[in-house]
Structure formats: C-alpha cells, structure tokens
Amino acid sequence: MKRGGIGARMTVALWGVPFVLALTWLGGWWTAAMIAAIALLALREYYNLQVRLGRRPLRWLGLGLGLVVVAAWLRGSAAVGWTIAASFLVISIIGLLAGRSHQDILTTFGGLCFPPLLAGSFLVIRTWDGMDGAILHEGRWLAVCVWGAIWIGDTAAYACGRWFGRRSLAPKVSPHKTVEGFFFGIVGALLFCIIWWWAGFVRFDIALVVTLAVGLFGQMGDLVESAIKREGGVKDSGDMLPGHGGMLDRFDSFFATAPVVAIYLVIRGYLS
Numbered sequence: 001m002k003r004g005g006i007g008a009r010m011t012v013a014l015w016g017v018p019f020v021l022a023l024t025w026l027g028g029w030w031t032a033a034m035i036a037a038i039a040l041l042a043l044r045e046y047y048n049l050q051v052r053l054g055r056r057p058l059r060w061l062g063l064g065l066g067l068v069v070v071a072a073w074l075r076g077s078a079a080v081g082w083t084i085a086a087s088f089l090v091i092s093i094i095g096l097l098a099g100r101s102h103q104d105i106l107t108t109f110g111g112l113c114f115p116p117l118l119a120g121s122f123l124v125i126r127t128w129d130g131m132d133g134a135i136l137h138e139g140r141w142l143a144v145c146v147w148g149a150i151w152i153g154d155t156a157a158y159a160c161g162r163w164f165g166r167r168s169l170a171p172k173v174s175p176h177k178t179v180e181g182f183f184f185g186i187v188g189a190l191l192f193c194i195i196w197w198w199a200g201f202v203r204f205d206i207a208l209v210v211t212l213a214v215g216l217f218g219q220m221g222d223l224v225e226s227a228i229k230r231e232g233g234v235k236d237s238g239d240m241l242p243g244h245g246g247m248l249d250r251f252d253s254f255f256a257t258a259p260v261v262a263i264y265l266v267i268r269g270y271l272s
C-alpha cells in the first residue's frame with residue numbers, strides 16, 4: 001500500500017475516478033490532454049529518481065519531447081515511430097553539445113520510452129471504432145473497461161494479499177506483494193471484464209486480452225516501478241496523490257496494460 005491512510009486514498013478516488021472517466025468518455029483532445037498530463041508528471045518523477053542516482057537527464061528537453069510523443073499517437077503508430085527516432089537524434093545532439101555523458105543521454109531517452117510512449121498507446125484504445133460500427137463496441141467502452149479492470153484488479157490484489165497473503169511474490173523488489181495477491185488481482189480483473197462482456201460492451205476475445213494485460217502485465221509493471229523506486233531509495237515516486245504516492249505509483253499498472261491492449265487491437269485490425 002502506498003503511504004497514507006485509507007481516508008486519504010478514498011478522498012483521491014472519489015474525485016479522481018469520475019474525473020478520469022469523464023475525460024476518457026469525452027475523447028479527442030480531452031482524453032489526449034489527460035494522458036499527456038499523466039505521462040509528463042510521471043516522467044518528471046522518473047527523472048527525479050534518476051537524479052537521486054547521480055544521473056543528469058536533460059529534463060526540460062525530455063518533458064517537451066514527451067509531449068510531442070503523446071501528440072504523435074493521435075496521428076498513428078507510424079508517426080510515433082518517426083517521432084521516437086527523431087527524439088533520439090535531438091537528445092543525442094543536444095546532450096553531446098551540453099557535455100552530458102552517454103548515460104545521461106540514454107536516461108533522458110529512456111524516459112520517453114516509459115510514461116509518454118506507453119501511456120500514449122491508450123489513445124489507440126480510445127479511438128478504436130470496433131471495426132463493425134456497432135455503438136456498444138466503440139473505443140470509449142473499451143477504454144472504460146481498461147480503467148475498471150485496472151482499478152478492480154489493483155484493489156483485489158491489495159485487499160486479498162493483505163488478508164490472505166502468505167508467500168512473497170518478489171521479496172527483493174517489493175516485500176509486501178504476495179503470490180496470493182497476484183492471483184486475486186487476475187481474478188478481480190477477470191470478473192470485471194466478464195461483466196463488461198456480458199453487458200455487451202466489449203467482445204469476448206478483447207475481454208480476455210484486457211484481463212491478461214491487467215492481471216499479468218499490469219502487475220508486472222507495478223513490480224518494475226517498485227524496482228525503480230528501490231534503486232532510488234524511496235518509498236513513493238512522489239506525493240501528488242495523498243494516500244497513493246506519485247503518478248508513477250498510481251499509474252504503473254496502466255503504463256504496462258495500455259500498450260498490450262493497443263497492440264492486440266492493431267494486430268486484430270490487420271487480420272480482419
């Protein structure tokens with residue numbers, strides 16, 4: 001559990017969940033602006049952690065290019081690829097001119113491939129048209145499904161891990177995460193996705209992919225973020241969200257889930 005009491009967590013959830021869902025539902029630039037804010041705030045925390053490790057990322061350049069990467073997702077995956085390639089060249093040239101080491105340059109570029117690139121893939125999910133024009137299969141319903149599965153899965157993993165957890169999942173990375181919590185996280189995500197499929201909001205295969213993305217990759221993303229924090233010697237990546245920590249703490253599962261679902265949608269589109 002992130003630092004802070006249950007009251008603080010509930011307060012953030014009471015305004016945060018409706019806010020995220022509302023901007024997701026509106027789509028377009030509303031959703032893009034939300035994803036950009038999440039990505040850039042998380043990227044800022046990532047760079048701060050790297051500074052604690054003695055590295056000197058080009059933070060302002062990275063944040064500016066991070067915004068460009070998120071915007072590129074609105075133009076399609078090809079635009080994202082060219083943007084990432086161009087960003088690497090820009091960071092390399094400016095970094096060398098500024099006298100930064102190759103480690104600093106790679107750290108700056110690595111930040112772009114973490115929150116901005118991964119979070120931006122959510123725009124593929126939100127703009128998905130269902131491929132058959134069916135209203136209930138529009139991207140907004142799938143996008144809400146992703147959020148819901150993440151939140152239910154995280155809650156189930158934490159609560160059941162706390163109540164029934166006996167075996168540590170990764171003691172060297174996150175001692176409080178348990179095998180039992182990991183299992184119940186998958187079950188929680190699965191139950192939510194089954195309900196979403198039963199209600200007719202998503203197709204069965206997509207519901208299974210979201211379950212896999214949240215239950216497996218999402219929880220692995222949580223462990224990766226824990227490893228980054230442990231290396232930086234901090235408990236939380238930040239303190240923006242009382243009871244939850246920072247943006248990296250709150251959206252670590254999201255960063256790993258969104259690209260998996262987006263990749264499946266792209267492959268599904270090619271095969272249809």
